[in-house]
Amino acid sequence: MHSWGDRLAVATPERSYAYRELFAFVRARQIDAARLPPGSVVSIEGDYGPHSIATFLALIDAGHVAVPLSPDSSRQHESFLELASVEFRVKLEAVDDGRVSIEPTGRTAEHPLYSTLREQRHPGLVLFSSGSTGQPKAALHDLSRLLAKFQTARRCYRTLVFLLLDHIGGVNTLLYTLSNGGAVVIAKNRSPSAVCDAIERHRVELLPTSPTFLNLLVLSGQCDTRDFDSLSLITYGTEPMPPSTLERACRAFPKARFLQTYGLTELGILRSQSRESNSLWVRVGGEDFDCKVVSERLWIRARSAMLGYLNAPSPFDADGFFDTGDLVETDGEWIRFLGRTSDVINVGGSKVYPAEVESVLLQMENVTDVVVFGEPHALTGQIVTATIRLGRPESSDEFKVRMRRFCAERLAPFKLPAKIRVVTEPIHSARFKRVRQHEPIRA
Numbered sequence: 085m086h087s088w089g090d091r092l093a094v095a096t097p098e099r100s101y102a103y104r105e106l107f108a109f110v111r112a113r114q115i116d117a118a119r120l121p122p123g124s125v126v127s128i129e130g131d132y133g134p135h136s137i138a139t140f141l142a143l144i145d146a147g148h149v150a151v152p153l154s155p156d157s158s159r160q161h162e163s164f165l166e167l168a169s170v171e172f173r174v175k176l177e178a179v180d181d182g183r184v185s186i187e188p189t190g191r192t193a194e195h196p197l198y199s200t201l202r203e204q205r206h207p208g209l210v211l212f213s214s215g216s217t218g219q220p221k222a223a224l225h226d227l228s229r230l231l232a233k234f235q236t237a238r239r240c241y242r243t244l245v246f247l248l249l250d251h252i253g254g255v256n257t258l259l260y261t262l263s264n265g266g267a268v269v270i271a272k273n274r275s276p277s278a279v280c281d282a283i284e285r286h287r288v289e290l291l292p293t294s295p296t297f298l299n300l301l302v303l304s305g306q307c308d309t310r311d312f313d314s315l316s317l318i319t320y321g322t323e324p325m326p327p328s329t330l331e332r333a334c335r336a337f338p339k340a341r342f343l344q345t346y347g348l349t350e351l352g353i354l355r356s357q358s359r360e361s362n363s364l365w366v367r368v369g370g371e372d373f374d375c376k377v378v379s380e381r382l383w384i385r386a387r388s389a390m391l392g393y394l395n396a397p398s399p400f401d402a403d404g405f406f407d408t409g410d411l412v413e414t415d416g417e418w419i420r421f422l423g424r425t426s427d428v429i430n431v432g433g434s435k436v437y438p439a440e441v442e443s444v445l446l447q448m449e450n451v452t453d454v455v456v457f458g459e460p461h462a463l464t465g466q467i468v469t470a471t472i473r474l475g476r477p478e479s480s481d482e483f484k485v486r487m488r489r490f491c492a493e494r495l496a497p498f499k500l501p502a503k504i505r506v507v508t509e510p511i512h513s514a515r516f517k518r519v520r521q522h523e524p525i526r527a
Contacts, residue, residue: 088265
């Protein structure tokens with residue numbers, strides 16, 4: 085950082101910071117970190133900003149365990165603090181506000197995995213799973229393992245940080261950008277308009293995001309009126325990409341290359357290569373990862389794998405492989421993600437992958453978003469249900485007729501939605517990921 089001097093390091097909606105300024109912030113936070121007991125477990129509560137980034141880096145340098153908590157998960161903060169046995173809380177009220185408070189919680193982190201880190205004097209990172217199938221799991225990483233991949237210099241980008249710091253993709257984006265002398269660009273918020281403003285203003289080159297947000301961005305119409313000439317790479321992950329969304333995005337950003345990324349909270353982010361920008365076939369792995377496919381399920385062994393869960397048994401088999409729960413089809417060394425095992429709908433013994441049905445529905449006029457999932461049924465085991473968000477008001481009965489005619493020409497009969505719900509409110513999470521609801525809904 086010191087050697088990069090006046091090069092742009094962080095750009096917020098309010099002002100820009102050079103590497104020498106970020107370096108100074110880190111040095112100031114190092115003084116605070118040095119006052120804490122060795123191997124302390126410390127939460128960082130706030131959104132991206134020069135001071136939250138500096139605090140994160142200072143905690144790493146001092147060998148502490150960082151527990152990033154974003155504002156989007158504020159309702160869960162108390163439970164997260166308890167699960168991670170956080171000993172000190174760092175609260176950052178505003179992106180550009182340099183005032184940092186460190187408050188003791190009165191807890192003592194005594195988990196054996198923490199003891200392992202302290203004995204080795206390695207920094208740690210705690211990230212939480214989504215908890216879609218129960219209580220969130222607290223995954224503890226040895227950060228020295230995650231940092232190892234960034235010792236090799238790679239291309240420098242001006243990057244808009246879209247995935248949050250308490251997400252493995254957000255951590256990976258931040259470390260990649262800073263380790264290569266890139267610029268971290270922070271949008272005012274995560275709306276299409278604010279993201280476009282940041283891309284234009286700061287000449288962003290790399291946009292890492294989710295399929296759901298890409299869909300909203302294309303539908304917003306901003307792609308036709310904005311200057312996106314600087315944007316050379318768009319990466320997407322966190323959920324299956326509907327083919328129709330990828331096709332639209334490629335047309336909207338003809339000068340950008342699209343790359344599918346893949347990673348898990350428990351393993352880190354793998355290196356990936358898409359067969360083509362408009363292809364969902366991807367090659368994942370790298371020198372630190374071993375991959376295998378068993379009965380369509382993807383298993384991965386990684387050097388950067390977490391030490392374990394703080395509140396659950398180890399998920400690794402005897403050989404160190406982790407069952408990702410992702411179903412894939414293969415074509416030599418290329419794979420295509422079909423969906424999560426838990427999301428597959430079984431209709432009378434036939435498999436239905438939600439992403440396939442969603443891709444068809446998203447091609448319909450007036451459909452802005454859709455979530456497909458299974459609902460129990462006495463005769464077929466499950467039926468396909470869909471929650472659909474429309475762009476403008478439309479009679480529910482008329483839409484259902486129109487939808488069934490449209491889908492009948494493109495989907496097998498057992499894949500047709502048997503129940504639908506038309507809504508006007510967003511059907512994605514605050515992190516722009518589809519929320520698959522598994523409770524029964526009315527026809």
